[in-house]
Amino acid sequence: MILPTYDDVIDAANRISRHVHHTPVFTSAYFDRRVGASVHFKAENLQKVGAFKARGAMNAVLSLTDEDASRGVVTHSSGNHGQALANAARVRGIAATIVMPHHAPAVKVAAVRGYGATIVFCDQAEREAILTEVQAESGATLVHPFDDAAVIAGQGTASLEFVAQVPDLDVIVAPIGGGGLLSGASIVGDYAGVDVVGAEPDVVDDSYRSLRDGVRHPATGASSIGDGLLTGIGELTFAVLHAASRTVVTVSDEEMLDAMGTVASRMKLVIEPSSGAAVAAILKYSDAFHAKRVGVILSGGNVQLSVLGGLPAT
């Protein structure tokens, strides 16, 4: 297994810079006060397709040889990676097939379709078979949502920008589902001398336990409002994060929702529940961040507004 490197992240940044947003960094006196730290928020919710996933998919697609690219790309996703891959394929002018579950929200289906991708609906049980079938028929390249070196390097560009925008960060906090975003952050953090901490829902704490135990545990299969974080940590992402001795902290669904509402009412930014995990982490474990320069990646903003509407203003 070859782990992606800092040079891969630099290459990714050069490759994708014209096709993704250089997202802004925000501060908030309210959060500084509550955490007792200097907190900086990297607004990947304002990224293309509404999430950092635009970076990794773009890097993977732009890294393909012309011959491979001509046969298109395929992935399975009910969420942001599907949109991100469809968007990247459109930019390169190649075909994309997105395998989605039957129960995928209509708004996400419409978004993927809007980027011109082909959608194949499936049951969870037949997902692998359908992916294999599409690959066999078309020769399309599978772009995995996180267990892919080019995807990890692409996600790392968010942290590469972050450390350039905010000098002397002590730590970057980011949510972890499959681990692409956090692995990218870890690679950049290693180089830049910045600590990196993951945040995940307590009911799907496989990453927390995997990195604590040094053994990759499977996904718990539980459900959480952090719908982007349900998947288990990947092989490659585990290897990257374990090698760097990274740790993960856990937060409850209620804490994630509260964090979302606080970001909306105090910072006027819409973030999705998965992003709320990282924000909740700095509030819950504020002692660990005291007096530090803290960077939080607001990983995405794709959420039904009705979820926001159920939250109290803080």
Next chain:
Amino acid sequence: MILPTYDDVIDAANRISRHVHHTPVFTSAYFDRRVGASVHFKAENLQKVGAFKARGAMNAVLSLTDEDASRGVVTHSSGNHGQALANAARVRGIAATIVMPHHAPAVKVAAVRGYGATIVFCDQAEREAILTEVQAESGATLVHPFDDAAVIAGQGTASLEFVAQVPDLDVIVAPIGGGGLLSGASIVGDYAGVDVVGAEPDVVDDSYRSLRDGVRHPATGASSIGDGLLTGIGELTFAVLHAASRTVVTVSDEEMLDAMGTVASRMKLVIEPSSGAAVAAILKYSDAFHAKRVGVILSGGNVQLSVLGGLPAT
């Protein structure tokens, strides 16, 4: 009546720049497509106190002589101006008294109190008497929410930044309640050769009719979701806008709500209903903006999240 000038806006910018945010400008491929124009959004919802009002109040407070400042400031407001004046007074280290209606939302009362201001509750009928009383007792300077040259000049700094951030704007669209924001935009627009258009709820269309007829009409007294826009156009603001032959367009509450939801789901920004008026205007009157370089001021982001939650994702 002496109207504020472009030089006053420049002076205001120099005076307040260290105490307010230089807010970012965002674009959205979605809005460009829907309007058929190049649309730029000035994010005053990310301004201190969550609205452009921070600018005018700051300029008014920093413009006071030391002697006047020592006696404090007073205003009446149930909304953003109260917070803005309380914040400005805190920055200068002087006393502020905010006269608020008994029914003011608890969250707004808490915000004003959080800035260290004194709150006096009153009924609408006794408001003027209480303001007079506070002024008589303390010698405090009244800072009117909009009919004040220093406030107008301060609000103009939003547009001053905007035309510097986006060269060759054809038109700036902003909501109008009392008219401070739009008057400031008009002064800058005159100098920079940029057209300026106001947007207001159709049920409180006094500004629309006043500028159409060249006569200042009183507020309609109707209610609208655009709670920052219910007040009638001011004397001074009418004079500024009438002299520049500005026009106002009207939108329905439903169109404002739809615009808020679209900004939240497409741009991941929380805006208040009043801001929705300007966004709704470019969607409703897209023909008038076709192929132009359009600037929209997202005037504020102070809204109960439950309002957002009732909106469909677009």
